[in-house]
Amino acid sequence: MFRALADPTRRAIVERLARGPASVSDLAEPFGVALPTIVQHLKALEAGQIVSSAKLGRVRTYQLAAGAFGPAIAWLSRQRPHAERQVDRLTALLERTAKNTEGEQQ
Structure with a gap:
């Protein structure tokens, strides 16, 4: 698909x-x-x-086709938690990097 x-x-x-x-x-x-x-x-x-x-x-x-996207939607739904965890980790890394950069500038 x-x-x-x-x-x-x-x-x-x-x-x-x-x-x-x-x-x-x-x-x-x-x-x-x-x-x-x-x-x-x-x-x-x-x-x-x-x-x-x-x-x-x-x-x-x-x-x-009737229900054509059902399998793709189900697969994407199963992948969502993993993708969200990766985004959360990236957000945390960016926040730490921003704090470190602010600390160095002061």
Whole structure:
């Protein structure tokens, strides 16, 4: 999932799909690139289980996959306490450094 979202074009496609389903040509329009390029991006998003598609006649429509971000949100939630501890340690170090610098200036 994170690999699929690493590309800015793919993130823009996901942002567009957050507003509702869209065809490949609708998704390609703002980028000014060939349809096969957008299809490659959509395949990467499908492989990351972020989007799903349906074909009706000759038109393939994409939408965000239900619950696509649940696993990523859960993983990020588990990482949060560790990240907060690191920020707390950095804050303490900066405060000590600032106090030492003030002491040397006096």
